[in-house]
Structure formats: C-alpha cells, structure tokens
Amino acid sequence: MGEFEAIRPYADTEVRAVLARLLTDDAFLSILTRYRFPRLAGPCGWLLKPIIAHYLRREIQGVDSVAALQARIEPYVDRSIERASDGITYSGLENLQKGRAYLFLSNHRDIVMDPAFVNYALYHAGHPTPRLAIGDNLLQKPFVSDLMRLNKSFIVHRSISGRREKLAAFQTLSAYINHSIRTEGESIWIAQAEGRAKDGDDRTDSAILKMFHMSRKDEAFASVLRELHLVPIAISYEYDPCDLAKARELYIRASTGSYSKAPGEDDASIALGITGYKGRVHIHFGAEIDTPEDDAKLLAQRIDREILGHYRLFPVHYLAYAMWDERDPQLAVPPADSLFEADELARARSEWQRRLDACPAEQRPWLIMQYATPLRNRYAALYSAT
Structure with a gap:
C-alpha cells in the first residue's frame, strides 16, 4: 500500500491514534463548540471545549476500527440526514450482489450529502459502505482530512498545476481505484465529473472514465471497466439548500467570465448542504454495466441515459x-x-x-x-x- 500512502483512507490500526489527535485539535473542538453552543462558543469557548472533548472521549471509548466508528456515529448521521429532509427513498438495491465490490458513479450536487445519502442507503440495506473520492481542495484543515479519511475517504489531488504532476496523480488514483475494487474487494464512490453540477445539467466526463483505465493501458478499455463493476447512481433532491449561492455564482460567471471563491466558501457550502432543507430525496442504483462500450465517450453517454432516465x-x-x-x-x-x-x-x-x-x-x-x-x-x- 506504500504507493497509495498519500491518498488512501485510514486503516483500522490507525483509528485510535487519529481519534486521539482529533480530541486535542483546537480547530476541530472550536467547530464543534460553535455548532453545539452557538451563543456561548465566543465568551465560554475556553470552558466548553474541554467538556466537549471529554464527552467525545467517552463516546468513542472502545472504537478501534473504521467499521466500529461508522456504527457508533451512524445514529447521529441518520438524525442529521432525516432532520433536514422530508424523507429518503431508494430503489435498485436489488441490482447489487452481496460480496461484490462496485465502482459507484453518481451525479454530483452536494459536496458531502451525495456520498452520505449513498452510504445511508447501502448501510441500511446491509451492504458495506464504499470508499469515497474527495478533492484535496476541501481538505484545507488537518482535522477535516483526518475526519474524511476516517470515514473511508481517499484524496483526489485537484490542486496540482503541472501537467506531468497531474498525470502522475491520475495514474496513482487509477491504480488505487483498481486495487481497491479488484484486490481488496472494497467498493468506490466517485462523482461523474469534477465539481458539482451547479446548473443542474448532470453529465459524465469521459476523462473520468479514461482515468479508470490509465493504470491498465495494456488491457482493453471495455475489459478494464467490466472488471470494475460500474454502477450508475441517480441522486435526486427536491430542493437544493445551496441553490441561491449557485445561482449567484452562475450569474457572476455569465456576467464577468469568471468567478473566484471567497475564503471559507467551500466550508459554508458544506455546512449549508448538511443542515439546509432538501425536501424529499431519492437515490436510484442502476444495473451494473457489464457490457461497457470500448469508447469512453459512448460509455459516458450510456451512463448519462441511466442517470438521467432514473432521476426523480x-x-x-x-x-x-x-x-x-x-x-x-x-x-x-x-x-x-x-x-x-x-x-x-x-x-x-x-x-x-x-x-x-x-x-x-x-x-x-x-x-x-x-x-x-x-x-x-x-x-x-x-x-x-x-
């Protein structure tokens, strides 16, 4: 696993040490204090942070694996999901075979909640949760990286600028995804394109499909994709908590030709996406694409038909x-x-x-x-x- 050290999720043997580090991370405890006690966090934060750390230490006592951690936090995640929606439905789970690792490819509207809803559906149907692709642009703080990697997230390096460095990063990412599914039997979730579809137009980027093939270029494209057990997922929100912010960004881009994010804008989008009202949510798991096209653009079009055709x-x-x-x-x-x-x-x-x-x-x-x-x-x- 040495070649994947910089991007992989944490292993079970690392869980206790990472949790201990989080309990002493001042930025992490400050965020929790502001979330739990918004009015008291300013004047009494110095007093509340040790109390919160003590509570968390008691809650995670005995947690020594990723599965144990997910089981411990599952009721809190469920409550958070259900509080901000009018109900979650899902379909197509009968398409999945127990014991098979899949490459889940979904449309992308919300930074955190897209994979959270996929995890919710799979967990409650008795399937293992997948490893989750997350861009390094969202991991500006060490504690965020720790939290995400504890929750089976692996890092996609998007902030690299050099062409050679980008190719090397994509090669490593491709190798990791193939290794996870074929060797370790661990499913992968990744969005169909980089960044959220802020205009509501869900389209698969054929470059993502080509990336899956990069580390096995001596093999046929269709053969590689077949062995990854590709499953399209359609995630449908009745309402998008970030819709006004997205409208503003789209307007500015159309008016000026560009848009620059303000400091902390991604953090605000994450918070609003988690807590904001979504109405009803539906997740559809498509049938596995077991006869993929040998052309990335044609396969992308087929995935689009699956996702768009099952959008609620x-x-x-x-x-x-x-x-x-x-x-x-x-x-x-x-x-x-x-x-x-x-x-x-x-x-x-x-x-x-x-x-x-x-x-x-x-x-x-x-x-x-x-x-x-x-x-x-x-x-x-x-x-x-x-």
Whole structure:
C-alpha cells in the first residue's frame, strides 16, 4: 500500500491514534463548540471545549476500527440526514450482489450529502459502505482530512498545476481505484465529473472514465471497466439548500467570465448542504454495466441515459420548467397539475415562490435553470429511448 500512502483512507490500526489527535485539535473542538453552543462558543469557548472533548472521549471509548466508528456515529448521521429532509427513498438495491465490490458513479450536487445519502442507503440495506473520492481542495484543515479519511475517504489531488504532476496523480488514483475494487474487494464512490453540477445539467466526463483505465493501458478499455463493476447512481433532491449561492455564482460567471471563491466558501457550502432543507430525496442504483462500450465517450453517454432516465422529478421541477425560457418545444412535458395532487402542488408553489423571492431578480434565470434542466434531461432521455 506504500504507493497509495498519500491518498488512501485510514486503516483500522490507525483509528485510535487519529481519534486521539482529533480530541486535542483546537480547530476541530472550536467547530464543534460553535455548532453545539452557538451563543456561548465566543465568551465560554475556553470552558466548553474541554467538556466537549471529554464527552467525545467517552463516546468513542472502545472504537478501534473504521467499521466500529461508522456504527457508533451512524445514529447521529441518520438524525442529521432525516432532520433536514422530508424523507429518503431508494430503489435498485436489488441490482447489487452481496460480496461484490462496485465502482459507484453518481451525479454530483452536494459536496458531502451525495456520498452520505449513498452510504445511508447501502448501510441500511446491509451492504458495506464504499470508499469515497474527495478533492484535496476541501481538505484545507488537518482535522477535516483526518475526519474524511476516517470515514473511508481517499484524496483526489485537484490542486496540482503541472501537467506531468497531474498525470502522475491520475495514474496513482487509477491504480488505487483498481486495487481497491479488484484486490481488496472494497467498493468506490466517485462523482461523474469534477465539481458539482451547479446548473443542474448532470453529465459524465469521459476523462473520468479514461482515468479508470490509465493504470491498465495494456488491457482493453471495455475489459478494464467490466472488471470494475460500474454502477450508475441517480441522486435526486427536491430542493437544493445551496441553490441561491449557485445561482449567484452562475450569474457572476455569465456576467464577468469568471468567478473566484471567497475564503471559507467551500466550508459554508458544506455546512449549508448538511443542515439546509432538501425536501424529499431519492437515490436510484442502476444495473451494473457489464457490457461497457470500448469508447469512453459512448460509455459516458450510456451512463448519462441511466442517470438521467432514473432521476426523480418533483413538482418544483415542473414549476421551474414552465417558467424557463429555454423549454424544448419537441418534448411533450405535461403540466404539473396533471401529475400531482392539489395539496402537494400548493406546498411546492409556496416553497418555490419563497425561493424566487429570496433570489435577486437578475439571478433568477439561473435559479430557474437549476430546477428546469433535470426535467428537460429526463424527458429527453426518455424520448431518445423510444
């Protein structure tokens, strides 16, 4: 495992030492103090941090493996997930075989909650949780890196600028993913493209698929992908807690040609994504692609059809699409009131209007686009399948 030392998750033998380090990390304890006692954290933080550390020490007593840690924190994660949603449903789990390691490839809307919801579904269905790909841009603080690597996350180096260094990093990443699935029997979760689909347009980047093949270039592309047991996942949110922030970013990019993140912006997105209201959430596990195309672009298109074809649409998507200037006249999209009960539609109209009112007028087209695009893509996928 030496070649993967810089990116791999922590092993069971490292859990106790990493937990001990976290309990003495002032930045970590400060974050917990502000979260648990927002009003007292400032004036009384010096007093509260040792109390929180003592409580955590008692809670993790006897935890000496990653599985034990996940089992210990699972009730807290479940509560956090369920508190910020109106229910989670999932489908397609019958497509998965117990004991087989998979390469889960999903659309990407939220930094933390996408893999969290996948873990939630798999854990409660009795499947092992996968190892999770996370960009190094999100690991600015040592304690964040420790927390993520304790939770089976491995690091994707995105901040490297040199071409040669990038190729070497992708080669290592490819080798690690193949080693994890084929040798260690550990599943992998990774997003279908780098960065969140802030405009709601979920598309698989063929470069990601080529990366999986990089470390085994002497073998046929389709053969390598077949052995990774690729499973597309469609993650559908009724509401995106970060939709206004995304609309603002899209507007600024369209107006100026670029966008620079403010310090701490990723941290704010993570916090809002975890705690913000999501409405209903649906996770669909597609059938394994056991006969992948030998061309990365064709395989990407097939994965897109799987993800877009199983995206769960909610009333808000129809309401946004009806307002969208870029509606496709060739798509036979029925009106919302023909698909949903009156009370459900009334609740959706109220929530959608609240979001529109909170969005500056010049940014609203980008807010509308976020919710309208998944509907267009879903109907286009269904249309192309007929």
